[in-house]
Amino acid sequence: MSMPTGWSVARFMEEALYHPERGYYARNIRDVGARGDFATTATMHPALASAITSWACAASRQLKHPGPRHWIEIGGGNGALAAGIQKRLGWLRRSSVRYHIVEISEALREKQQFLLKNTKIQWHSTLQDALTASGGHAILFSNELADAFPVNVYMKDGESWRELLVHFSEGNWKEEAGLPPRETSSALAALAQFPQGQRVEVAFPYRDWLRDWAPLWKSGRMLTIDYGESVETLYHRRPRGTLRGYFHHQRMEGEEIYRRMGWQDLTTDVNFTDLTAWGAELGWKTVRFENQREFLLRQSPSLKKRANKNAVLGFLLSEEGAGGRFRVLEQEPGLTSPDLT
Numbered sequence: 001m002s003m004p005t006g007w008s009v010a011r012f013m014e015e016a017l018y019h020p021e022r023g024y025y026a027r028n029i030r031d032v033g034a035r036g037d038f039a040t041t042a043t044m045h046p047a048l049a050s051a052i053t054s055w056a057c058a059a060s061r062q063l064k065h066p067g068p069r070h071w072i073e074i075g076g077g078n079g080a081l082a083a084g085i086q087k088r089l090g091w092l093r094r095s096s097v098r099y100h101i102v103e104i105s106e107a108l109r110e111k112q113q114f115l116l117k118n119t120k121i122q123w124h125s126t127l128q129d130a131l132t133a134s135g136g137h138a139i140l141f142s143n144e145l146a147d148a149f150p151v152n153v154y155m156k157d158g159e160s161w162r163e164l165l166v167h168f169s170e171g172n173w174k175e176e177a178g179l180p181p182r183e184t185s186s187a188l189a190a191l192a193q194f195p196q197g198q199r200v201e202v203a204f205p206y207r208d209w210l211r212d213w214a215p216l217w218k219s220g221r222m223l224t225i226d227y228g229e230s231v232e233t234l235y236h237r238r239p240r241g242t243l244r245g246y247f248h249h250q251r252m253e254g255e256e257i258y259r260r261m262g263w264q265d266l267t268t269d270v271n272f273t274d275l276t277a278w279g280a281e282l283g284w285k286t287v288r289f290e291n292q293r294e295f296l297l298r299q300s301p302s303l304k305k306r307a308n309k310n311a312v313l314g315f316l317l318s319e320e321g322a323g324g325r326f327r328v329l330e331q332e333p334g335l336t337s338p339d340l341t
Contacts, residue, residue, distance in 0.1 A: 006165030006176055009243070010205055012258070013150035013266050018104070022262040025105040025148070029265075040144050041225075041292070041322055042081035045312050048143065048292075049084025051299035052223065055330075056085075056139045057093070059221040063137060068098045070134035074127060075145040076101040079112035086119055098122070100130045100138075127213045136218035143225045146270045149209070151201035153243060154181055156194050164199070166258060173258035186231040186273040199241035201268045207278045214282045217333050221287065224329040225295075227322075228270030242269040272327050283334030292316065293323030 007015075017024050041048045060069040076082055082101060089097060099121045103109040109123060124130040131138060154161040155177065163178040181188055187200040194200070228234065235241065245252035247264035257266060276286050296303055296317060307314040315321040 006167035006178070008178075009153040009164055009166060009201075010150035012166050012173070012261075014205070016261045017148065017150070017266060019262065024262050024265060025108070027107060027262075029105065029107055040077055040080075041316060041326065042077060042084065042143055045310075045316055046084045046088075047296055047300070047303060047313055047316060048225075049081050050088050051296050052081070052141055052143075053085050053088040054299040055223060055295075056141065059139050060097075062221075063139075063219060065135070065137040065219055067135075068096055070098045070100065070138040072100045072102060072127070072130045072134065072138050072140045074102045074140060074142040075148070076103050076108065076112045077143070078108065079115035081143055082112065082119075082121065083115055086116070086121075094120075098134070100124060100133065102127050102130050128216055131213060131216040136216050138217070138220045139222075140217070140220060141223040141225070144227070146203065146206055146224060146226045146275065147228070147267045148265075149203050149206040151203045151205070151243065151268050152181075153199055153201050153241065154188060156191065156196055156198045158196070159191070161188055161191065161200075172255075173261070174255075185271070186277060187235070187271060190231060194235065195239065198235065198239055199243075200235060201241050201243055201271070203268070203271070203274065207274070210278055210282060214284075214333075219333060222284075222331045224275065224331070225292065225326060226270045227325050228272050228327055231271050231273040234269060234271055234273075244268070270327070272329055275329055276331075279331045284331045285334060287330040287332055289327065289329050291319075291324050292326035292328055293319060295328040296323070 015023070018026055020026050056071055060071075063069065073082055082099065086094065086099070099119070100123075101112060101121055102124050103112060104125055113123070122133065124133070153164040155164055157177065161181050163181055165176050165178040166173045167176060183204065185202040185204075187202060240253070243257060243266070245257040245264045245266050247260055252259070252264060272289065276289065279286065303313065303317060307317045315323075317323040
């Protein structure tokens with residue numbers, strides 16, 4: 001029996017999304033928003049920017065470190081969220097906040113810098129650079145970042161898992177079954193609850209990214225907003241998992257996700273059980289885990305009345321819409337960082 005020789009799905013996604021010359025985020029993404037390749041909550045309505053501003057101000061007041069407050073937005077999209085936060089802060093509070101954006105996409109960074117050209121925002125290519133600039137004391141937040149990370153994909157085979165690999169043959173990328181996983185996660189540990197052939201995704205690259213910069217984060221709070229679920233419900237009625245592509249606003253599934261390499265977005269729903277567990281491994285505390293509706297209303301209760309007159313806001317608050325589909329995870333670092341070696 002020959003050994004599998006293909007790429008992991010994570011390797012394929014890394015090349016398709018982030019290759020410096022051919023990657024979707026590096027070169028081929030057109031924009032984020034109604035006229036772009038996809039829309040985010042931040043581009044649809046200012047409510048999220050307002051809520052994050054309120055949250056970050058409250059979190060900043062709990063920082064015991066003296067000096068200016070550093071806010072780090074990870075993955076700035078087209079700059080709409082940062083612009084909304086700057087407007088919500090006002091000129092007086094802006095003077096006490098050092099705003100940073102971490103952006104690896106040159107195409108998106110150019111759009112952000114054009115939109116935010118009259119601000120004092122600092123841009124960084126890595127979160128490590130931003131944390132170094134802040135001295136490790138910072139408020140971190142991201143909106144629809146985790147779903148853009150590559151994932152490893154596994155399929156249930158009998159009483160175990162096998163990793164799915166892809167290889168290029170006759171002009172197309174094709175799947176093949178690989179070896180059993182060398183590591184585990186909440187989804188892989190729940191083997192017994194899944195039917196034969198079930199596919200699950202594990203964002204090991206996201207976990208490794210957390211480990212890379214975690215030792216530099218000394219104090220603050222982090223907000224992670226994304227579409228997803230806890231592992232108990234994430235794969236309900238989803239035998240093929242959640243990995244999918246989007247090309248010109250059209251959803252691609254099955255083998256279509258391997259077509260148009262570098263020209264379409266690839267994404268998965270976020271397994272927040274893993275994110276919480278990986279944070280705990282780093283010594284982080286989960287402060288709160290809620291859906292977007294709960295987060296928005298907790299920051300601004302008056303939104304509930306306004307939603308009756310605004311369809312977009314109603315969608316953002318709806319349990320059946322973005323309000324229930326998006327989750328908000330708030331974490332803070334522990335007093336000491338574990339030895340990850």
